[in-house]
Amino acid sequence: MINRLLAEYYSFENEAIRRLRNVYTLFRTLRILNSLRSPGKRYCIRVNTLKTSREDVIRLLKEEGIEASRYRFLNDVIYIKVKGPFQVKKHSKIVIADKAAAESVYMGANLYGPGVLKTINVKEGDLVSIYSPLGHLVAEGVARMDGPEMTAKKRGLAVETTNSVYKVPHIRELDVYKRGLIYDQSLPSILSIHILNPEKGWKIVDMCASPGGKTTLAAQLMENDGIIYAIDRTDRKTRRIRENCKRLGINIVQTFNEDSRFLYNKSIFYDADAIILDPPCSALGVRPKLYYNRSEGEFKSFEKYQRQFIETAVKLLKPGGLLLYTTCTLTLEENEQNILWAIKNFKLKIIKQKLFMGSPGIGVINDLTLTQRYEPDKHDTPGFFIALLRKLP
Known part of the structure; x- marks a missing residue:
């Protein structure tokens, strides 16, 4: 009964609520659901130390009118305070955006043609309200084309956002971004590669690499010395x-369009010093999240799918090599239970992580407390899981 009420109130599928409550108390589940509605208080940015320093980036951002702060535990991380929540006005002219676009606009992004699902009485120049498919009011703005053109052309700027529930600077429009001095990346994702701590000269396979956040940080820490094979399934992703x-x-990254579950068919990927594996997952920890509609069947399929990647990763690693396993979800099944399955079926050992700012993994046996969880309500980050394993001889 409670699960159903929570599912209705937060626009989540019952199965997602059930899986959260398998991990957390009712009180924690409520806190997490509320946290997932917001982007958090900090927007994290990685500094590209191959080209610049953190102090220079902070200075350049200040010249753009953006105040950035240092993250005290890593010298390549800064963050910007997220502003909001703000009240957004309702207008008679309406644009409905798809889920992904609505969640971006919710933080101040402009709305582009591909993200428009439907318009109501919209003409170019109108003040419009932007809604998610389930009716969440996310922003208001000025239409930059007629409504029928938005849905027909599916390209170009559809609505210029003037007010949104939350506000984050348009990082990718800044000169510091275009010059390659920064990369916007979540804090747990950055921490995971620092935990791996790749060394110069290493051979790394990143099995699900797009858009390249972990790949490029690994290359940065390796000082552009070594080789990284970055794999993903489509040309769009590898591009x-x-x-x-x-x-x-x-310049040490080579990309391949492959299904990484079958990389064992190619000798080039063998004897890796490290494997980075962030497999497709239920993404329950991604924020902000206006609603969530994964079914029970989808959850179960992710668990089976992820284990196929793990099995291949073990084959590619050299003895003594490291497997970094991460997800952006909060379920036991995709996190600790996958790691438990891995160490029971393969010669793998969970090892201690040198940076530990999250919560210990759940489980008192088999060193599962050496894994770590990042939880939206507790750490002001996306939900995230990190495990580091070593392949035994």
Whole structure:
């Protein structure tokens, strides 16, 4: 009964609520659901130390009118305070955006044609309200084309956002971004690569690499010395990796369009010093989240899918090599239970992480407390899981 009420109130599927409550108390589940509605208080940015320093980036951002603060535990991380929540006015002219676009506009992004689902009485120049498919009012702005044109053309600027529930600077429009001095990346994602601590000369396989955040940070820490094979399934995804590498000045990455579950068929990927595995997951920890509609069947399929990647990762690692396993979800099944399955079925050992700012993983056996969770209500980050394992001889 309580699960159903929570699902209705937060626009979540019952299965998602059930899985959260498998991990957390009712009180914590409520706190997490409320936290997922917001983007958090800090917007994290990684400094590209191959090209610049943190102090220079802070100075350049200040010249753009943006105040950035240092993250005290890592010298390549800064953050910007997220502003909001703000009241957004309702207008008679309406634009409905798809879920992904609505969640971006919710933080101040402009709305582009591909994200428009429907318009109501909209003409170019009108003040409009932007809604999610389930009716969440996320922003208001000025229509930059007629409504029928938005849905027909599916390209170009549809609505210029003038007021949104939350506000984050348009980082990717800044000169410091275009020059490759920064990369916007969540704090747990950055921490995970620092935990891996890749060394110069290493051979790394990033099995699900797009858009390249972990790939490019690994290359940065390796000082552009070594080789990283960045894999993803489509040319669109690997093109994004190449674009980011070019912008950031990284030249040790080779991209491949492959299904990483079958990389064991190619000898080039064997004897890796490290594997980075952030497999497709239920993304329950991603924020902000206006609603969530994954079914029970989808949750179960993710668990099975992820284990196929783990099995291949073990084959590719050299003895003594490291497997970094991460997800942006909060379920036991995709996190600790996958790690428990891995160490029971393969010669893997969970090892201690040198940076530990999250909560210990759940489980008192098999060193599961050496894994770590980042929880939206507790750490002001997206929900995230990190495990580091070593392949035994």
